[in-house]
Amino acid sequence: MKLGHALLQALKAYGASEIFGIPGDFALPFFKVIEQSNVLPLHCLSHEPGVGFAADAAGRYNSKLGVAAVTYGAGALNMVNPVAMAYAEKSPLVVISGAPGAREAGLGMGLHHQVKRLDSQRLVYNEVTCAQAILNDPATAPAEIARVLTAARERSRPVYIELPRDMVDAEVGEVPAYAETPPDIEAAQACAQEIMTRLKAAERPALLLGVEVRRYGLEDKVAALSRRLALPTATTFMARGILADSDAPLIGTYLGLAGEPEIRRAVERSDALLMLGVILCDTNFGVSKRQIDQRSAIHAFDREVRFAYHNYPDVSLHALIDALIAIAEPVAKAPTPATPDYPRGASSDGNPVAPSDIARAVNDLFDRHGRMPISADMGDCLFTAMDIVYTELVAPGYYATMGPGVPAGLGLQAASGRRPLIMVGDGAFQMTGWELGNCVHNGWTPIVLVFNNCAWGMLKAFQSDTRYNDLADWHFADMAPSLGGRGHRVTTRAELVAALEEAHGDAGHFHIVEIMIPRDEISRALDRFTSTLKEKTAARPA
Numbered sequence: 001m002k003l004g005h006a007l008l009q010a011l012k013a014y015g016a017s018e019i020f021g022i023p024g025d026f027a028l029p030f031f032k033v034i035e036q037s038n039v040l041p042l043h044c045l046s047h048e049p050g051v052g053f054a055a056d057a058a059g060r061y062n063s064k065l066g067v068a069a070v071t072y073g074a075g076a077l078n079m080v081n082p083v084a085m086a087y088a089e090k091s092p093l094v095v096i097s098g099a100p101g102a103r104e105a106g107l108g109m110g111l112h113h114q115v116k117r118l119d120s121q122r123l124v125y126n127e128v129t130c131a132q133a134i135l136n137d138p139a140t141a142p143a144e145i146a147r148v149l150t151a152a153r154e155r156s157r158p159v160y161i162e163l164p165r166d167m168v169d170a171e172v173g174e175v176p177a178y179a180e181t182p183p184d185i186e187a188a189q190a191c192a193q194e195i196m197t198r199l200k201a202a203e204r205p206a207l208l209l210g211v212e213v214r215r216y217g218l219e220d221k222v223a224a225l226s227r228r229l230a231l232p233t234a235t236t237f238m239a240r241g242i243l244a245d246s247d248a249p250l251i252g253t254y255l256g257l258a259g260e261p262e263i264r265r266a267v268e269r270s271d272a273l274l275m276l277g278v279i280l281c282d283t284n285f286g287v288s289k290r291q292i293d294q295r296s297a298i299h300a301f302d303r304e305v306r307f308a309y310h311n312y313p314d315v316s317l318h319a320l321i322d323a324l325i326a327i328a329e330p331v332a333k334a335p336t337p338a339t340p341d342y343p344r345g346a347s348s349d350g351n352p353v354a355p356s357d358i359a360r361a362v363n364d365l366f367d368r369h370g371r372m373p374i375s376a377d378m379g380d381c382l383f384t385a386m387d388i389v390y391t392e393l394v395a396p397g398y399y400a401t402m403g404p405g406v407p408a409g410l411g412l413q414a415a416s417g418r419r420p421l422i423m424v425g426d427g428a429f430q431m432t433g434w435e436l437g438n439c440v441h442n443g444w445t446p447i448v449l450v451f452n453n454c455a456w457g458m459l460k461a462f463q464s465d466t467r468y469n470d471l472a473d474w475h476f477a478d479m480a481p482s483l484g485g486r487g488h489r490v491t492t493r494a495e496l497v498a499a500l501e502e503a504h505g506d507a508g509h510f511h512i513v514e515i516m517i518p519r520d521e522i523s524r525a526l527d528r529f530t531s532t533l534k535e536k537t538a539a540r541p542a
């Protein structure tokens with residue numbers, strides 16, 4: 001089999017369902033094989049950051065591999081930020097970059113798209129991927145592909161494959177099928193016993209579920225474990241929505257400084273917090289590491305289980321959860337706080353729109369017509385999403401980059417076939433919103449809510465006395481028809497409710513609902529986040 005075709009067959013066998021990309025002369029031979037073989041559908045976008053965000057979202061939605069194919073240099077280096085987000089947020093994204101062939105690499109002169117040296121790009125990608133391979137030897141290429149795709153699945157992190165353009169038609173052998181790395185069952189059982197002993201002895205045991213539970217497809221097993229332990233169970237922002245429809249003792253989403261006080265108390269005051277698949281980080285949306293009592297917490301992450309002064313070095317989350325379910329019994333000491341209800345009943349009047357009105361209107365829309373998967377960008381739209389009922393949500397909840405909103409929503413629709421709701425600020429829309437021009441070509445029809453406060457509003461919440469955070473009014477809705485969609489410019493709550501209903505009723509087009517928001521209006525969660533952060537900063541000794 002030819003290498004290009006073998007690589008596509010392997011991507012599909014390891015779980016990929018589509019490819020996003022932008023070609024270039026170093027990638028033309030591979031793109032031609034993608035199109036002619038039709039092993040995986042190809043969606044070309046307009047700018048490599050959009051390619052990375054869309055591919056990442058597709059992988060997250062299916063808990064399988066996302067695939068981004070780009071050209072060498074200008075293409076691949078343009079996509080580093082989305083891959084960095086995938087690394088930070090444990091998303092299994094496969095980057096396939098074209099590259100110079102052996103003959104041209106040996107010319108001894110600089111090539112177009114080359115930076116410092118021919119391997120500079122790979123060195124950059126070493127820092128944002130967990131495994132890398134250069135397919136320049138037909139004898140080793142199949143095993144290299146298997147090694148790297150296995151790493152993507154088992155580490156749930158991005159990987160880098162460099163495919164020189166003169167290797168695409170090289171004859172190669174079969175790529176080995178996926179074979180799971182055998183877990184250390186004995187270690188997992190010993191660890192589970194120690195955890196149960198800790199939970200039984202604690203006064204305020206609690207369970208916190210993180211992103212790895214979703215990435216490794218363990219949601220049903222974790223719901224069963226939560227029920228058996230009968231422990232107050234919170235999810236971090238990035239695990240938001242798991243257990244939503246189960247009868248597990250779910251208390252809601254833990255958002256550190258931006259979250260509900262009773263959920264923060266249950267998590268941050270626990271004397272035995274079992275954290276499964278949680279990214280520990282500084283105080284943004286992730287777990288506020290400073291607030292968690294690390295002496296009594298138990299943290300299972302990245303195939304390791306850490307206690308205060310010792311750890312189990314090689315216990316997969318899957319093996320640990322199986323071992324815990326086998327011995328779990330109720331350990332709750334106090335009644336579980338109720339899950340907070342979500343705001344509904346949007347007003348339909350002439351008042352200006354605040355972020356909380358948008359959450360209400362969306363919850364009402366979902367009650368009337370069913371839930372949609374959501375893609376949220378960074379900014380107050382992400383904080384507003386916290387007040388929307390549980391549904392599949394992709395968002396940069398830890399890495400916190402702007403830009404994923406629109407392209408990730410397109411990736412969601414490509415991967416799921418479901419119409420997504422996209423929530424994005426005007427600043428982030430300026431970055432990647434124009435990918436909507438690819439909707440007609442691909443049959444995508446998102447409903448896009450643009451929070452237009454004519455500002456980098458989140459930054460203004462920290463520095464209200466600055467002018468550089470003010471943005472011009474770009475009138476995004478007026479541009480929708482020229483991109484093949486429909487546009488609504490909304491200034492009142494009544495117009496918002498009507499525009500949402502009209503957009504939802506037209507499944508044949510994407511709709512931009514541009515919502516004009518007064519500059520001083522921010523969501524409840526963002527207000528909590530900024531005011532608490534300001535207090536903490538003020539209280540910190542100089």
Ligand SMILES: Cc1ncc(Cc2c([C@H](C)O)sc(CCOP(=O)(O)OP(=O)(O)O)c2C)c(N)n1
Binds near residue numbers: 380425426428456459
């Ligand atoms: C790619 C990129 N550039 C810069 C930033 C910094 C940044 C924020 C975070 C703190 O790093 S929030 C924010 C403003 C976002 O403005 P907009 O999209 O209009 O949304 P809103 O008005 O709701 O804030 C910026 C510039 C970022 N997160 N990502």
